Amino acid sequence: MNVLCNAFDLCFLDGLYTCRFRSGHTNLSNTTTQCEHFEIRANKDCPNGFFSRSRGICKNMTVLSNLAIDKPATQSTTYRDYNATNAVDGNRGTNVGVDKCAYTDHGDSNPWWRVDLQAVYNITSVRILNRGIDQYGGRYVSHWLHDVTVTVGLTESDVNTPCGYFDGPGTASQLVVIDCLTSPQGRFVKISKTTDFLTLCEVDVFGVPV
Incomplete structure (x- = not known):
């Protein structure tokens, strides 16, 4: 299944897919990135619906929307x-x-x-x-x-x-x-x-x- 990221470095499909961090990867400034399967790992410090990222920050798993649409x-x-x-x-x-x-x-x-x-x-x-x-x-x-x-x-x-x-x-x-x-x-x-x-x-x- 091909799922594309539309925000920074992650996207989700029923909690089963995420995109790798784009930093450190070559030739990603002008391409979209395929989501890659990953194993869900619970983190006791984060509430349900959130996941843990570097530096211990809990982030919501919501996909971001386009902020520019219909703006001046x-x-x-x-x-x-x-x-x-x-x-x-x-x-x-x-x-x-x-x-x-x-x-x-x-x-x-x-x-x-x-x-x-x-x-x-x-x-x-x-x-x-x-x-x-x-x-x-x-x-x-x-x-x-x-x-x-x-x-x-x-x-x-x-x-x-x-x-x-x-x-x-x-x-x-x-x-x-x-x-x-x-x-x-x-x-x-x-x-x-x-x-x-x-x-x-x-x-x-x-x-x-x-």
Whole structure:
């Protein structure tokens, strides 16, 4: 059975599956991770429904939800009507012409996109759904997703705490998973790059309340 993690380093299926910690594993910054079977081990220090992690902290086994969905978003520039909110509208289509992904304007040499989560969280993971094949030749421009930096901040004017980096290049309809291994605290999540064009078909943000 293939079960995918959608948050930091763990997911559960009837208490039988979990994902390994992503830290220390190679080539996981741009891929999803299969859940792996594990043996349930009771811990007398944790109540039912919780499990023990490193440093003796009890954690709830609930799978985290996407914090970015339908939240206010903005970007450095906008190409035509491909505005920032298109990346948090829940539409997981990757045909730019049909599904209206977020898309910065041509000539923007330092494009960025930012979402306001409207509350402070410890951010654990950010997922980017890249553009796919479309009538405009998406199969040839999906590689534009490269050298992407994800940062977190408490205010919209200071979103500079590192979460992670994707060097790319992206492939058509690729789901890029960027883990924030230090779980930075913030209300705003920013995706930026230092070359032309930033196209994001959907962005998912996962974290836990502060």
